[in-house]
Amino acid sequence: MTQLAGLSPYPIVDCDVHPMAPTNSAFLPYMSTSWRRHFEDHGIRAFARAKDRYNHPADTQRLDAYPRAGGPAGSDPGMTIERHMDPYGISLALLLPQQPYGTTAWGEPDAANAFVAATNDFFLESWVDFDPRYGLAVTVPPHDPHAAAAEIRRHAGTPGVIAVQLLLMDRMLGDTWYDPIYAAACEAGLPLAVHQSGSEGCFTYSQGPAGGVPRSYGERHSVLTQVGAANVVDAVVNGTFERFPELKIVMVEWGFSWLPAVSGRMDLFWLRDQSQAPRVKRLPSQYIAEHFTFTTQPLDEVGRAHRGSLFAAVGLRDVLLFSSDYPHYDTDDPRFVLGGHIPDDFKAAVCYENALRVFGPGALRAA
Amino acid sequence: MIYDWDRHAAVPDYRELFPYMDASWAKHFERGEFLGSIAESSNHIRMSVRWGLPPVSAGAAAEADLSLVVPHQGVAINGWADQVAATVFAGAMNSYAREHWTADRQAPAIVVSPHDPAWSAGEIRRRAAEGGFAAIALPFGPVLFGSAHYDPVYAAASDVGLPIVAHYSGVEGRYAGAAPLSGGVHYSAFSRNALLPHLAESNISSLAFEGAFERFPAVRFLFSGVGFSWLPSLLWRIDREWRTFRHDVPWVTRVPSSYVLERVWVTSWPVREATLGGDWERLFHDEAFRGRVVFGSHEPFDGDSVTDLRDQLGAADAAQVLGNGEGLLARSQAVGQ
Numbered sequence: 001m002t003q004l005a006g007l008s009p010y011p012i013v014d015c016d017v018h019p020m021a022p023t024n025s026a027f028l029p030y031m032s033t034s035w036r037r038h039f040e041d042h043g044i045r046a047f048a049r050a051k052d053r054y055n056h057p058a059d060t061q062r063l064d065a066y067p068r069a070g071g072p073a074g075s076d077p078g079m080t081i082e083r084h085m086d087p088y089g090i091s092l093a094l095l096l097p098q099q100p101y102g103t104t105a106w107g108e109p110d111a112a113n114a115f116v117a118a119t120n121d122f123f124l125e126s127w128v129d130f131d132p133r134y135g136l137a138v139t140v141p142p143h144d145p146h147a148a149a150a151e152i153r154r155h156a157g158t159p160g161v162i163a164v165q166l167l168l169m170d171r172m173l174g175d176t177w178y179d180p181i182y183a184a185a186c187e188a189g190l191p192l193a194v195h196q197s198g199s200e201g202c203f204t205y206s207q208g209p210a211g212g213v214p215r216s217y218g219e220r221h222s223v224l225t226q227v228g229a230a231n232v233v234d235a236v237v238n239g240t241f242e243r244f245p246e247l248k249i250v251m252v253e254w255g256f257s258w259l260p261a262v263s264g265r266m267d268l269f270w271l272r273d274q275s276q277a278p279r280v281k282r283l284p285s286q287y288i289a290e291h292f293t294f295t296t297q298p299l300d301e302v303g304r305a306h307r308g309s310l311f312a313a314v315g316l317r318d319v320l321l322f323s324s325d326y327p328h329y330d331t332d333d334p335r336f337v338l339g340g341h342i343p344d345d346f347k348a349a350v351c352y353e354n355a356l357r358v359f360g361p362g363a364l365r366a367a
Numbered sequence: 368m369i370y371d372w373d374r375h376a377a378v379p380d381y382r383e384l385f386p387y388m389d390a391s392w393a394k395h396f397e398r399g400e401f402l403g404s405i406a407e408s409s410n411h412i413r414m415s416v417r418w419g420l421p422p423v424s425a426g427a428a429a430e431a432d433l434s435l436v437v438p439h440q441g442v443a444i445n446g447w448a449d450q451v452a453a454t455v456f457a458g459a460m461n462s463y464a465r466e467h468w469t470a471d472r473q474a475p476a477i478v479v480s481p482h483d484p485a486w487s488a489g490e491i492r493r494r495a496a497e498g499g500f501a502a503i504a505l506p507f508g509p510v511l512f513g514s515a516h517y518d519p520v521y522a523a524a525s526d527v528g529l530p531i532v533a534h535y536s537g538v539e540g541r542y543a544g545a546a547p548l549s550g551g552v553h554y555s556a557f558s559r560n561a562l563l564p565h566l567a568e569s570n571i572s573s574l575a576f577e578g579a580f581e582r583f584p585a586v587r588f589l590f591s592g593v594g595f596s597w598l599p600s601l602l603w604r605i606d607r608e609w610r611t612f613r614h615d616v617p618w619v620t621r622v623p624s625s626y627v628l629e630r631v632w633v634t635s636w637p638v639r640e641a642t643l644g645g646d647w648e649r650l651f652h653d654e655a656f657r658g659r660v661v662f663g664s665h666e667p668f669d670g671d672s673v674t675d676l677r678d679q680l681g682a683a684d685a686a687q688v689l690g691n692g693e694g695l696l697a698r699s700q701a702v703g704q
Binding site: 057170171172207208209210211212213214215216217218219221222223225226227229230231233234237255257258260261262263264265266267268269270272276277285298300301302305306309310312313314329330 | 507508509510511513514539540546547548549550551552553555556557558560561562564565566568569570572573575576577594596597599600601603604605606607608609610611612614615616637639640641643644645646649650652653669
């Protein structure tokens with residue numbers, strides 16, 4: 001493919017690209033002998049969604065992202081450059097490895113830590129070192145916050161590490177359980193990235209949507225955004241940003257069109273009775289605007305009549321980050337998003353300005 | 368015309384329900400532990416701080432041509448473990464409501480149980496035959512509204528021509544077995560209150576994706592007390608997911624928002640939630656969305672008066688919202704039916 005001219009006059013930062021290892025055994029060389037033997041004996045569940053509960057009606061991956069030589073979609077760093085980065089002129093991809101998501105269905109904290117640490121080393125060596133346009137979110141599982149903090153410190157200052165991907169189980173972002181993780185992330189100058197893992201609504205120890213159990217994959221996907229919204233509310237209400245004024249959280253693939261309604265409702269209730277939320281010291285929407293950013297994919301497919309309305313929300317331009325979700329089935333084609341849907345006066349902010357404010361100018365290693 | 372679809376009334380003293388139930392059940396509800404639990408609000412969202420403390424009930428809105436009374440004490444059965452006791456309590460509440468809250472321009476909702484659709488269907492038909500009720504209050508249960516579990520309720524609602532009203536009770540996300548809220552555990556009432564709209568979102572999605580709108584084309588739904596500015600975002604999302612996965616739900620034969628924009632309404636309280644950040648002007652300039660919002664004062668609790676509505680929306684938009692409730696009138700009352 002040739003580069004698509006004129007898609008964006010700005011650098012494009014894609015804040016949701018998923019790299020995969022070709023096989024789970026590719027992680028084994030990055031573990032101690034004892035853990036390698038453990039996983040050789042026990043196997044590795046590297047997916048979180050209960051597939052017998054919410055089976056995808058087709059394939060969760062783009063068929064054109066499977067490497068010719070075999071392996072899962074997104075498992076060839078050269079192919080992702082060739083098929084996704086080069087054609088659209090993407091200057092930086094935030095890599096969010098998804099094989100660690102499986103640990104949100106695990107019960108063994110030490111095993112989860114050993115496995116996820118191995119994935120971090122694998123993706124640093126195989127992807128970050130492969131091309132300077134790749135920036136990694138090192139992943140930490142939620143089972144043991146002190147171990148997670150140590151893993152963050154192990155990678156602090158590593159070139160190409162631009163964020164911390166925090167996985168969630170039952171505890172929401174406002175829980176003080178995460179304070180060691182937040183302290184380490186702030187100390188390292190790294191934002192958190194929080195992406196759905198697939199476990200949402202599946203297990204007794206995972207978070208889920210309101211109201212009960214959706215029946216089908218599409219219905220579940222319609223209300224999955226609620227988990228992201230609930231965590232935003234929880235972080236604000238529990239005073240997270242009063243404790244960590246430097247903390248930045250990137251909410252990836254949770255949507256954003258719901259944000260004004262949630263912000264407005266929180267603000268109104270807080271203005272009415274501040275005693276209900278004693279850890280909140282100022283307007284909830286101010287915390288959200290200062291500490292959270294939200295990625296564009298999956299972009300709501302509003303008709304032309306509503307497109308202006310979607311983007312006219314107060315402050316939205318300053319909290320949106322472009323994302324594609326490559327190589328998943330519902331990848332937002334950059335041509336689709338940047339070519340026609342994002343308003344012209346949003347483009348610089350959404351393509352790169354907001355991202356560099358969150359990840360720091362050093363994230364653009366290829367520049 | 369002015370319709371207020373969200374007013375509340377309460378039984379001032381629990382003992383006033385005893386004449387409407389068997390003596391053995393009255394004995395059951397007289398137990399001290401039960402009363403302690405419902406009298407102390409703890410960190411409930413529960414609308415009245417305590418049972419029996421004023422204000423407990425709102426009369427008919429002076430300006431309104433019809434006021435719907437939602438007995439919020441009855442709706443709270445969605446958190447009960449004893450689902451038989453829940454039907455006894457709801458039945459007694461309905462008898463009390465018919466005697467005390469039915470007036471010329473005021474009508475109560477029939478409280479039914481999400482746990483017992485067969486009993487609920489019978490109760491709907493019994494009460495509709497008695498007359499005096501304007502809606503069916505279906506509390507949020509642990510099963511989403513689109514499930515065939517509720518088909519007997521919807522069949523009865525179709526037959527009697529009354530809309531289904533879903534209003535939170537305050538135990539959602541708190542009592543095990545009641546409808547959960549989004550995310551994980553929310554310890555504070557503030558968080559749960561902020562996230563209550565998700566209950567409406569999930570149940571509307573469920574109605575759409577499970578084909579309930581196809582199975583029961585005559586049933587109308589009102590989601591009450593949970594705001595409304597979230598509605599456009601929800602409709603954009605369910606339409607997108609339907610386009611992607613429509614082969615997985617072939618019983619949904621058209622774009623799901625089209626059902627919602629015909630059969631679902633939402634109440635206006637708290638209207639300032641939509642004006643604070645400009646959402647009313649940004650989203651509800653569209654007639655399709657604006658037409659779904661009906662006035663609900665939420666009196667006698669923290670709510671909006673007709674004047675508040677006019678102050679926030681302006682005279683023209685307020686007039687439309689005040690009149691939108693006509694679409695929820697009993698089929699025999701509605702103009703053109």
